[in-house]
Amino acid sequence: MKLNMLCGAAFAALVLAPDSATADVEGSLRASAWSGSRAATSGETAIINLEAWGRSEWRLADNLDLHIEGWAALDPIADGSADADVRDAYLSWRHGPLRINVGRQIFAWGRADRLNPTDVLGARDYRRLVEDEADTRLGLASITGRLELAGGELSLVWAPEFRATELPQTFAGPDLRVVRESPDATTRQFAVRYERFGRSIDWSTSYAEIYDTAPWLSLSVEPGAAPTLTLFHPRFRMLGADAATTWVSFGVRAEAALYDYDVDALRGSATRVPTFAAAIGVDRDFSNSTNVNVQLIVHGARAASAPSASQAIALRNDVIQYAWRDTVVGGLLRVRRTFAQDRGSFELSAAAFGGGGEYQQARLGYVLTDGVRLIAMGERFGGDPSSLFGKLEDNTLITLGVRLGF
Amino acid sequence: MTSQLTDGAVAGAPVSRRALAFGMLCAMAPSSALAQAQSAETLMEAAYQTTRFASARFRARLTIITRGGSSRARTLDGVSKSIEGGNALARLVRVAAPADMRGVGTLTIDRRNAPDDLWVYLPALRRVRRLVATNRRDAWMGSDFSYGDIVGHEVSEWRHAIVRRERVAGEPCTVVESTPARTNIASESGYARRLTWLRDTDFFAVRTEFFDLSDSPLKTVEASQIRLLDRATNKSQAMQITMTSARSTSVLAFDSIEINVPVDGAEVAPSALTP
Numbered sequence: 001m002k003l004n005m006l007c008g009a010a011f012a013a014l015v016l017a018p019d020s021a022t023a024d025v026e027g028s029l030r031a032s033a034w035s036g037s038r039a040a041t042s043g044e045t046a047i048i049n050l051e052a053w054g055r056s057e058w059r060l061a062d063n064l065d066l067h068i069e070g071w072a073a074l075d076p077i078a079d080g081s082a083d084a085d086v087r088d089a090y091l092s093w094r095h096g097p098l099r100i101n102v103g104r105q106i107f108a109w110g111r112a113d114r115l116n117p118t119d120v121l122g123a124r125d126y127r128r129l130v131e132d133e134a135d136t137r138l139g140l141a142s143i144t145g146r147l148e149l150a151g152g153e154l155s156l157v158w159a160p161e162f163r164a165t166e167l168p169q170t171f172a173g174p175d176l177r178v179v180r181e182s183p184d185a186t187t188r189q190f191a192v193r194y195e196r197f198g199r200s201i202d203w204s205t206s207y208a209e210i211y212d213t214a215p216w217l218s219l220s221v222e223p224g225a226a227p228t229l230t231l232f233h234p235r236f237r238m239l240g241a242d243a244a245t246t247w248v249s250f251g252v253r254a255e256a257a258l259y260d261y262d263v264d265a266l267r268g269s270a271t272r273v274p275t276f277a278a279a280i281g282v283d284r285d286f287s288n289s290t291n292v293n294v295q296l297i298v299h300g301a302r303a304a305s306a307p308s309a310s311q312a313i314a315l316r317n318d319v320i321q322y323a324w325r326d327t328v329v330g331g332l333l334r335v336r337r338t339f340a341q342d343r344g345s346f347e348l349s350a351a352a353f354g355g356g357g358e359y360q361q362a363r364l365g366y367v368l369t370d371g372v373r374l375i376a377m378g379e380r381f382g383g384d385p386s387s388l389f390g391k392l393e394d395n396t397l398i399t400l401g402v403r404l405g406f
Numbered sequence: 407m408t409s410q411l412t413d414g415a416v417a418g419a420p421v422s423r424r425a426l427a428f429g430m431l432c433a434m435a436p437s438s439a440l441a442q443a444q445s446a447e448t449l450m451e452a453a454y455q456t457t458r459f460a461s462a463r464f465r466a467r468l469t470i471i472t473r474g475g476s477s478r479a480r481t482l483d484g485v486s487k488s489i490e491g492g493n494a495l496a497r498l499v500r501v502a503a504p505a506d507m508r509g510v511g512t513l514t515i516d517r518r519n520a521p522d523d524l525w526v527y528l529p530a531l532r533r534v535r536r537l538v539a540t541n542r543r544d545a546w547m548g549s550d551f552s553y554g555d556i557v558g559h560e561v562s563e564w565r566h567a568i569v570r571r572e573r574v575a576g577e578p579c580t581v582v583e584s585t586p587a588r589t590n591i592a593s594e595s596g597y598a599r600r601l602t603w604l605r606d607t608d609f610f611a612v613r614t615e616f617f618d619l620s621d622s623p624l625k626t627v628e629a630s631q632i633r634l635l636d637r638a639t640n641k642s643q644a645m646q647i648t649m650t651s652a653r654s655t656s657v658l659a660f661d662s663i664e665i666n667v668p669v670d671g672a673e674v675a676p677s678a679l680t681p
Contacts, residue, residue: 026505055508057681067681092681097672108532134530146677153677197676200521202536246538285544341470341654342548343478370478370504405506 027054032375032401037078038127038168042394049129050074055088065092067105069139077127077166087139097148104139104161109193109206110255111242113295113332117257117277118206118240121157121191123165123213131363131377131399138163152196157208162186164233165213167320168395171229181232183211188235203243211235212261214320218269219313229313234265253295254280263304271314272301272323281332293334297353300327319388322353329354343367357383357390371405446566446582449604453611454561456641458495461487461669465502465661470549472654480507480547487669493518496674497556501547511679512546516557524553527679534676543596549656550625550649554595559584563591564600572603574612579603592619608640625651635665 030051036044051073058066072084090103110116114133124136141161147154162183171178191208215231222228240257256278263273281295301323318324330353338345344366352358364376378398383390444452464484471477481503489496500511509529516522524537537544542554564584572579584600586592598621603613610632618624629644647658672678 024502024508026508028506065681106532111533111535132530134532137532148672148677195677197525197534199523202534202676244536246536249538251536251538285538289544341472342545367478369476371506373506403506405504 023056023058025054025056026405027052028403028405029053030401030403032129032131032399034078034129034399035397036395038129038395038397039078039170041170044078047075047078047129049076049078051076051130060091063094066090067092067103076129077125078129085138087137089139099146101142101144101146104141105144106137106139107142107157108134108137109204109242110240111202111204111244111253112255112279112297113253113281113283113293113334115279115295115297115330115332116242117255117279118204118238118242120208120210120213120238120240120257121159123163125166126168127166129399131375131401138165149194150196151198152194155191155193155195157191157193159189159191159210160187162189162211162233163213164215164231167215168392171217171231175226177226177228179228179230180215181230183233183235186211201243201245203241205241206238207240208238209235210238216266216269216317216320217313218267219310232265232267234262236261249284251283252281253283254278266304268305269314270304270317270321270323272318272321272326273304274299274321274323275302276300277322289339290335290337293332293336295332295334297330297332298327299323299330302326315386319356319386319391322356322388324387325355328356330356340366351389352383353388355384355387357381357387357393359389359392373403373405375399375401375403377401446568447561449568449580449582449609450561450564450566450584450602453604453609454558456609456639457558458488458492459486459641460666461485462663462665463667463669464663467657467659467661468547468549469657469659470654471657473652478548480504482547485669485673487671487674489515489671489674490517493520495558498674498678499556500679509681510547512553512556513674513676513679514553514557518560519562522557524557525676525679532680534679542594549658550651550654551656551658552596555627555649559595559600563587569601574603574605577605577607577612579605579612597624608634608642610642610644625649635663 030053032049034047034049037047051071053071055069060066067088067090069088070084070086074082076083086104088105090101090105092099092101107121108119109121110118122140123138125138126136128136130136140159140163142157142159145156189210191206191210193204193206195204196202211233216234218230218232220228220230237260238257242255244253246252256276258276259274261273266273277299279295279297281293283291283293285291299322322328330351332351334347334349336345336347347363349361350359360380362378366374368374380396381389381392385391466482466484468480468482469477480501482499483502484497484499486495486497494515494517496513496515498511498513501507501509511527513525514522525534526537527534542557543552546553546556563586565587566582566584568580569583570581572581582602582604584602592598596618597616598619599617601615602611604610605612612629614627616624627647627649629647631645632642633645634642643663645660649656
């Protein structure tokens with residue numbers, strides 16, 4: 001769905017809203033300096049990014065709300081161009097146990113920490129110069145029906161829009177033509193989820209038939225022409241579940257998903273195809289201000305037909321899809337400490353995958369006054385250059401930023 | 407029946423609520439002699455029972471003032487409802503301001519003689535997260551109040567004893583000492599004991615002192631602007647609650663309270679935390 005269509009629909013809803021409509025409006029201005037871009041290129045100089053974020057909720061009628069959230073930035077991916085995006089722009093209509101949302105909205109599925117096997121709806125832009133990974137999420141135009149059912153909530157999603165995940169890597173080269181291919185039948189994307197919050201345990205189960213937001217690569221060479229690298233998005237099915245509970249002093253979360261790809265659509269460009277992913281984690285608070293979070297992640301893949309194109313492209317697909325081995329095991333450790341009565345927070349994160357290098361992040365935030373927040377962050381990628389994190393080694397960066405809320 | 411209380415005005419209708427007063431309200435209107443005749447458990451239980459209400463909506467302002475004088479304020483919208491046959495109280499509180507915290511919400515389900523449930527919603531993550539019981543000792547909204555203070559301290563989980571009688575603001579009070587009945591209660595709440603001043607006229611808890619796990623004074627809460635909301639059942643609400651610790655003071659001031667209003671169960675369910 002086009003950005004201007006969403007803006008037009010939102011504007012029309014506001015124009016047609018009765019005089020009694022009420023609104024909550026908030027925004028923030030964000031300025032940050034970065035040691036480099038997220039394009040994994042070396043030798044970059046400092047980059048300044050300025051962003052304006054806005055969020056608004058309109059009560060158009062007793063049972064009708066309009067939600068809008070978006071941003072505009074001067075140089076959001078450090079390519080020298082300004083950009084804007086609407087993350088949310090949807091009408092929400094309620095009638096008894098039924099709620100219907102129409103428009104672009106963000107989906108965040110799964111109860112695991114950060115790496116969520118069931119979080120397949122909605123893309124991300126990993127090129128964005130944002131210090132909070134949640135801000136990389138992109139909204140997805142959809143019609144969602146949510147029905148309270150048997151003590152839980154059943155969600156049916158039809159998503160006619162497709163948006164691709166943007167990776168922090170450059171594919172273009174002087175002798176390489178890059179083609180981005182969008183799925184031709186996005187009206188066939190749908191998902192269903194049943195979620196229940198219960199006494200002592202929360203859980204959900206989900207199913208989706210969608211196109212992979214992460215790009216797969218294929219290389220074709222025509223005689224007399226430059227090689228063409230095509231970024232395409234095969235269709236797949238996901239069956240998943242997650243749960244969260246508490247045990248003694250621990251919070252416990254688990255999440256798993258099975259994947260079924262249309263292998264014929266992979267164009268012989270992969271040596272392995274993802275089949276499942278699972279995560280289990282625990283967290284615990286210590287001394288009232290420190291939270292420690294540990295999570296184990298497993299990705300499984302099965303062998304695909306031998307690549308007909310470049311072996312290098314096939315291996316790159318394996319890395320993007322966490323499928324460089326039949327079974328890839330990884331771990332995530334996150335320690336967060338708050339201080340000065342929650343004015344400040346310091347977070348250390350580290351992740352590593354078998355054969356996949358390692359990643360560390362340190363993040364410091366401090367609230368000067370209500371509405372003024374300072375942020376400092378550093379990220380380091382390393383390891384085997386052919387691994388996931390190793391390939392991002394030039395993406396190691398630091399940033400300093402300030403956020404003014406109003 | 408619905409009644410509304412705005413700051414500085416008393417509504418004559420029934421039923422206050424336990425809202426954020428964490429077991430500080432008391433029922434009945436006993437005489438001083440009657441107060442002295444009651445056992446400590448009976449006094450605390452009466453307070454606990456009296457403060458469980460059918461439903462309520464409120465808007466409050468939470469101000470946190472550091473010793474250095476700087477302050478931060480949050481405007482809170484809340485709704486509560488008695489659920490599970492009256493054996494539990496669900497309370498959803500959402501931040502309305504400042505802008506960078508708007509939408510942050512917490513849902514607590516406070517059960518009698520059963521484990522409580524706690525959830526938090528952070529708009530940036532767009533996920534509802536279940537918290538463990540030991541999070542009850544964590545600061546609520548960055549204030550001097552803990553989650554446990556907000557959920558309330560179950561009477562049966564503590565041993566109570568009348569220790570003395572004192573006046574607070576000229577009002578005769580019975581001072582009740584509460585100590586954890588089980589060791590895990592101390593670690594979960596963060597308190598080795600509490601001293602509660604219950605005024606004789608209505609058993610309202612006008613002051614509570616909290617002691618940390620090493621039995622050192624930790625913080626003190628004072629209730630003021632106490633309004634009688636329901637004369638028939640003698641239910642009241644402190645319109646201002648001030649928690650003072652060594653590092654800061656947190657003031658919870660109610661701008662408005664509506665009680666006995668229709669509240670749908672879905673309004674106090676975890677899914678209500680999300681937009």
